[in-house]
Structure formats: C-alpha cells, structure tokens
Amino acid sequence: MAILQRGFYAQTTLTVARELLGQYLVREIGGQLMRGKIVETEAYIGPNDTACHANKGRTPRTEVMFGPAGYTYIYLIYGMYNMLNFITASEGFPAAVLIRAIKPITGLEIMQQQRQKTNRKPPKVANLTNGPGKLCQALGVDKQLNKRDATLGQQLWVEENSPLTEAAIATGPRIGIDYADLPDRNAPWRFWIKANPFVSIKK
C-alpha cells in the first residue's frame, strides 16, 4: 500500500484531518508491524487558534509545527500520556492534526502487551486504542519519535486507503480545550467516522 507523501500533509489542515479518516496508521518496532484504521482526528490550526500550542509563538516545543508538513509532533500531557500529531499545511504556518483514535487491524497482541504495562487488568480490544493517549501507549509512540519525517516509511507512517464518503463522516467541537477562547472551543474541528465503536467519545 502507498505511503502518504508530503503533498497529502501539505493540504489545508481541515482537509488533512478529514481525509486521514479511514487511512492506515502503521507502526514498526524491530520488524514487527502494528496497523490501525484512523477513526478520529482533530485539527489545530495556526497562530490565531488559541487551542493550538503554537498560538503563543515559536518555542523549542512548537518549533516542529512551523516546519514542513508530514513530520510528527509528539508531546507528553498530564505527565504520563503521549499525543501523536502530524504537521500539516505550509512551512512557516504552524498547524497539525491530532490522531485521537484508531481501530486495531493487525498486531493486536503487541498492542495488548504495551497497554497492559501500566494497567492492573488486561484491556479489552474495544479499549485498546479508543483515545489519543491509549493509541500511543498501544503503538509504543513516545517523544523519541517526535520531529520525524512520516513520509519515509520508517518506524511510523500512514498508508493510503480508499477515501470515505462525506456521509460517513461526522464533525464537532474539539475535546479538552476549555482553556481556549469561545470561538475556538466551538469550532467543529473534530472529525470522526460515524457509529464507529473505536471513537473516543460518543455522541
């Protein structure tokens, strides 16, 4: 299957967020492959989006968002969870798409192992990757993979799948950004596949 190239990520952020739905997120660790279908995304768009980390300007942390599309932006939140983003749009314009949930396709045993590391009980398959922190834990994604070029097909990349119809996609406000200005809180920049059981938050 074809690896998504820079031209895909360089589209406007809302387009990338919408069109990443249904594509395959692939992780390779020591020759072992894990694969999942992207079912939920969020767009963080530029210096005027008060929910976007880059809205206060260029810092060591947000520097990668100002670079070329197709790179990874991975950061630690709440002291324990990693978040996976792909840089979008034009170089110099800081924007990214957060991957919020995937449907596990292959490598479920490895995902299960990695998810169990910090949990008392073995998580059910339905609970493996239905959230941004969970999918990073399942796929072994951490800051070591920050600022990597995802178009190279090494360690972490996205493979093309046939596009979804408009009718299969739902939109709504983003999750967990109460600190942002009201218009940004209300912006319908979260995208998910309708009725998909692996979406992090229903309804």
Add this chain to the structure above:
DNA sequence: TATACGATCACCT
C-alpha cells in the same frame, strides 16, 4: 529557581 497546569486515563463511589 519556583510554580501552575495540561489536546488524558484508570480506578473509585
């Protein structure tokens, strides 16, 4: 140097 807090999750009631 010190402090506050977050693009979350698991476990508890």
Add this chain to the structure above:
DNA sequence: GGTGATCGTATAC
C-alpha cells in the same frame, strides 16, 4: 460522576 497520577513546558519571579 469524581479524582489522583505525574512531569515537561511556559511563565513569573
């Protein structure tokens, strides 16, 4: 439905 965990980053001193 509520809350503690846990630490990098930004901001204030």
